Amino acid sequence: MIQMKEKTQSQALPHLDELYKEIILEHYRKPCGREPLDKVDYHAEGMNPLCGDEVRLSLCMKDKKIDKVHIEGHGCSISVASGSILADMLRGKTIDEAKRVSRYLKDLMHDKSNKEKIDIGDLEALEGVKKFPVRIKCALLPWTTFEEALVGHEHVEIS
Amino acid sequence: MFDIEKIRKDFSILERKIWDDKLLVYLDNAATTQKPKVVINALVEYYENYNANIHRGVHKLAEEATSAYENVRAKVKSFLSCDEASEVIFTRNTTESINLLAYSLGESLNDGDEVLLTEMEHHSNIIPWYLLRGRKKINIKFIPITDQYELDYEKLEKLIVKGTKIISITHKSNVLGTVNDIKKIAKLAKDNGSILIVDAAQSAPHMKINFTDLGCDFLSFSSHKMCGPTGVGVLVGKKELLEKMPPFLGGGEMIRKVTFEDFTLNDVPWKFEAGTPNIADVIAFGVAIEYIQKIGLENIHKHEIELTKYALDKLSKFTFLKIYGSSDASKRAGIITFSNPVVHPHDIATIIDQDGVAIRAGHHCAQPLMKRLGVSATARASFYFYNTEEEIDIFVSVLQKAFDYFEVGACKELKGESKERVSK
Numbered sequence: 001m002i003q004m005k006e007k008t009q010s011q012a013l014p015h016l017d018e019l020y021k022e023i024i025l026e027h028y029r030k031p032c033g034r035e036p037l038d039k040v041d042y043h044a045e046g047m048n049p050l051c052g053d054e055v056r057l058s059l060c061m062k063d064k065k066i067d068k069v070h071i072e073g074h075g076c077s078i079s080v081a082s083g084s085i086l087a088d089m090l091r092g093k094t095i096d097e098a099k100r101v102s103r104y105l106k107d108l109m110h111d112k113s114n115k116e117k118i119d120i121g122d123l124e125a126l127e128g129v130k131k132f133p134v135r136i137k138c139a140l141l142p143w144t145t146f147e148e149a150l151v152g153h154e155h156v157e158i159s
Numbered sequence: 160m161f162d163i164e165k166i167r168k169d170f171s172i173l174e175r176k177i178w179d180d181k182l183l184v185y186l187d188n189a190a191t192t193q194k195p196k197v198v199i200n201a202l203v204e205y206y207e208n209y210n211a212n213i214h215r216g217v218h219k220l221a222e223e224a225t226s227a228y229e230n231v232r233a234k235v236k237s238f239l240s241c242d243e244a245s246e247v248i249f250t251r252n253t254t255e256s257i258n259l260l261a262y263s264l265g266e267s268l269n270d271g272d273e274v275l276l277t278e279m280e281h282h283s284n285i286i287p288w289y290l291l292r293g294r295k296k297i298n299i300k301f302i303p304i305t306d307q308y309e310l311d312y313e314k315l316e317k318l319i320v321k322g323t324k325i326i327s328i329t330h331k332s333n334v335l336g337t338v339n340d341i342k343k344i345a346k347l348a349k350d351n352g353s354i355l356i357v358d359a360a361q362s363a364p365h366m367k368i369n370f371t372d373l374g375c376d377f378l379s380f381s382s383h384k385m386c387g388p389t390g391v392g393v394l395v396g397k398k399e400l401l402e403k404m405p406p407f408l409g410g411g412e413m414i415r416k417v418t419f420e421d422f423t424l425n426d427v428p429w430k431f432e433a434g435t436p437n438i439a440d441v442i443a444f445g446v447a448i449e450y451i452q453k454i455g456l457e458n459i460h461k462h463e464i465e466l467t468k469y470a471l472d473k474l475s476k477f478t479f480l481k482i483y484g485s486s487d488a489s490k491r492a493g494i495i496t497f498s499n500p501v502v503h504p505h506d507i508a509t510i511i512d513q514d515g516v517a518i519r520a521g522h523h524c525a526q527p528l529m530k531r532l533g534v535s536a537t538a539r540a541s542f543y544f545y546n547t548e549e550e551i552d553i554f555v556s557v558l559q560k561a562f563d564y565f566e567v568g569a570c571k572e573l574k575g576e577s578k579e580r581v582s583k
Contacts, residue, residue: 013178016513020506020564051505052535074535076503077565099454132509 017127019135027122031080033071033087037062038068046145048137052080053144057073059090066098071142078126078135083142085122095150102143111138161458167545169195169450175393181515184550189333189361189494189541190519191383195450198386201443213230214412216311228438231445232428235372237446239363239378241370241395248394248401248428249441251361255381256394257327259355259407261287264325266405266492268364270296275353277302278531279332282524286326286357288327298322308335308484308491316347323353330362331380332541334523335484336467336491338362345374354400360384364543365463365493367456370395387447388440394431401427408433408462459544463493466542466551470495479567483532496523498538502565506537510561516554 043060053075060068068085090098100116105123107114109130129139165436167173170193175183185193197400200330211220214226221330241247250256268274274288277303288299302315319326331338335490336524341357353376359368363378365386377400406413406424410433416421424430452457468488474480481498484491494525498504504520511518519539522529529535540554561567 013181013513016510016564020434025565050521052526052529053505054535076536078476078505080503135505135509150496 014128014131015024019132021071021125021128023122023125024077027081027084027088028077029086031071031087033069033084035068035070037068037070042149044145044149046141046148048075048141050080050137053074053141055079055083055142057083057086057145057149058140059146059149064094066093066095072074075136075141076135078129078138079141081141084140084150086146087124089121090121090146098146099150105133105143106140109140161454161462161544161547163547164180166454167199167547168512170545171196173527177515178260178343178513179477181513184210184514184516184553185547186540186542186550186554187517187519188546189384189489189523189539190508191389192364192386192543193545194388194447197450198388198443198447201548202388202439205442207425207451213438222489223443224438227442227445228436229439231448234445234448235393235395238452239370239395240372243398245426245428246395246398248396248431249436250369250379250384250394250431251437252392252394253356253358253381254287254392255282255378256392257356257358258287258290259394260327260377260379260396261291263404263431264354265295265297268295268297268324271298271322273298273300273320273322273329274325275300275302275318275326277328278304279310279335279337279528280327280329280525281333281358282359282526283360284327284329285527298340301527302328303530304335304337308332308337310337312343315344318349319351319353319387321351323351325354325356327356327358329358329360331365331494332357332525333494334496334525334537336494336496337484338366338492341373345493346374349374364451365456366460367504371390376400376522382440382444385447386450387444390437391440391444391500398427401431406430406433410434412436454544460492461489462544464541464543466546466548467492467495469548470540470542470551470554472560473551475536477558478561479534479562484487493543494539494541496535496537498537499562499567500569502561504536504566507538507558507561510564511554511557514553514557514560515526516557518554 036059037060039060040058041061044057046055054073056072058070059066069090071083071087089101100118102112104118106118108127126139129135172193173183177183190342209220209223211224212226232247235247236244250259274297276285292299300318302310302318305311328339328344330341333334345355357375357378359378359380377396379392379394382387413425413430414434415425471488479499507519508518521536523539
C-alpha cells in the first residue's frame with residue numbers, strides 16, 4: 001500500500017515543450033495534405049472512439065509510388081500534426097517504404113527497438129508524446145488509418 | 160452545517176499531490192466522485208468482519224451481510240421517497256439499469272411502436288434502444304433541444320403520439336447541465352399511456368429527488384457519482400410494472416423453484432437480481448447515502464450553484480471561449496462545458512493536468528449531442544460539494560496558461576484556418 005503510494009506520487013513532471021515541440025505546433029497551425037485529390041486509390045476513415053477524433057485519409061498513386069496524400073478531420077494538435085507529418089513524409093514513397101515509416105512510429109511510441117534505417121524527418125518531434133501515454137493514440141490515429149486504407153479499403157473510389 | 164474545510168478532511172485523496180508538488184484540483188465529478196473515508200472503511204469492515212453470501216446461508220455472517228445489504232434498499236427508498244423498498248433494484252450502474260428496462264420492457268413492444276429520447280442523451284440511454292431496434296421493428300425519435308440548450312417542449316408535445324410506448328429522458332444533461340422538467344413530461348406521458356424512464360445519473364447526487372412526486376415510472380442512477388463505490392447502480396420502478404415485467408438475467412436468486420422442466424420466478428426486486436450481487440459495494444453505498452444526507456442535498460445543490468456562478472463569472476473574461484448551457488447558474492448547477500476552435504479540448508486537459516487540475520475532454524459519451532452542438536469534442540469542468548472557490552481560481556489561472564500556450568486570442572490567422580477546417 002505504502003509502496004503504491006510512493007509509486008503514484010513520484011512521477012516527474014514531463015515538460016509541456018516535449019509534447020508541443022515547435023515543429024508540432026507548426027504542423028498544427030498549417031497542416032499539409034489539405035488539398036483535395038483528383039483521383040483516389042486508397043481511402044479510409046479513422047476514429048478514436050475515446051475522444052471523437054476523426055481522420056479521413058486518401059492516397060493517390062503514380063508509378064507505384066504515393067503521389068499525393070489528402071487528410072482531413074477533427075482532432076487535437078497532436079493528431080492533426082501527426083497527420084500533417086504523414087502527408088508530408090509519405091509523398092514519393094512506395095507502399096512498402098511507407099509501411100516501414102508507420103511501423104517505425106508505432107515502435108517509437110511503444111518504446112520498442114526498431115533498427116530500420118529510414119529518414120524519420122519530422123517524426124522525431126513526436127517522440128515526446130510517449131511521455132504523455134494517454135496521447136499516444138492521438139499521434140497514431142492518422143497512421144493506423146493509413147494502414148487500414150491499405151488492407152481494408154483498397155482502391156476505393158470516392159467522388 | 161456546511162463546513163467545507165471539515166468536509167474536505169473526509170477525503171484523503173484531496174490531499175494528494177500530482178506531479179510531486181501540485182495539489183489535486185478534481186473537477187471531473189460528473190464522471191465519478193471521490194469517496195470519503197467512511198465509505199472506504201465500510202468496505203474494509205465488511206470484508207474483515209462479516210463477508211458472506213447473502214439470502215441463503217443460515218449462519219451468523221450470512222444473516223449480518225443479508226441484513227446490511229437489504230438495509231441499503233430501505234435507505235434508497237427513503238433517499239428517493241418511493242413507496243416501497245421492494246421497488247429498489249440493485250444493478251451495476253445506470254447503464255445496466257437502462258439496459259434492463261430496454262430488454263424487459265422491450266419484450267412487450269410491437270412493430271411500429273415508438274421510443275422517444277432526447278438530443279441530449281448519454282450513449283447509455285441511446286444504445287440499449289438501438290439494440291432493441293435490432294430485435295424489434297420499433298422507431299426511435301429524438302426530442303430536439305433549443306438554441307438555449309433546453310428541451311424544445313413544444314416539439315416534445317407533438318412528438319408524443321399514439322404509438323409512443325416509452326419515453327426515456329435524462330433528468331440532467333452530463334454536458335449542458337440542463338435540468339429537464341420531468342413533472343411536466345410525466346403528465347404528458349401519463350395522459351398518453353406512455354412509460355416514462357428517467358436517467359438520474361447526474362441529478363440524484365446533486366439535488367433532492369422525490370420519485371413519487373416526479374411522477375415517472377422508472378428512474379436510475381449510479382453509486383459512484385455520489386461518493387459511493389463503483390459497480391453499484393440503482394433502478395427504481397413502480398411495483399405494478401416491475402411485477403408484470405419479464406426478468407433480465409437468469410440464474411441464482413431470481414428464481415423460486417427450479418425443476419428439470421421449468422422454473423418459477425422470485426418476487427420483485429430479487430427477480431431482477433440474478434447471481435451473487437455486489438454485496439460489499441452496495442453496503443458501502445448505503446454509507447455514502449447517509450454521508451450525503453448528513454451534508455444535505457439542499458446544501459449540496461446550493462453550494463454547487465454558487466460555485467458555478469463564481470466559475471461562469473471568472474470564465475467570462477475569456478471572450479473567445481464558447482460555453483455551452485444556460486448562462487443562469489441555477490439552471491445548470493455543477494457542470495460547465497466549453498470549447499474554443501484554436502485549442503482542442505484534449506490539449507487544454509493535458510496542459511492543465513500539469514498543474515494538477517483534472518477535467519474531462521472529449522465527447523462525454525454524447526456524440527449525437529456533440530453533432531447537434533457542431534463540435535467533435537468539448538472540455539468539461541464539473542463540481543461537487545467538496546470543491547472550493549480557491550480551486551476554481553486555480554482552474555481559471557491554468558486555463559489562461561493553456562490559452563497562452565496556443566496563443567488563443569492572439570493569432571487571427573490560426574482562428575480562420577480552424578474554422579475552415581471545421582466547415583469542410
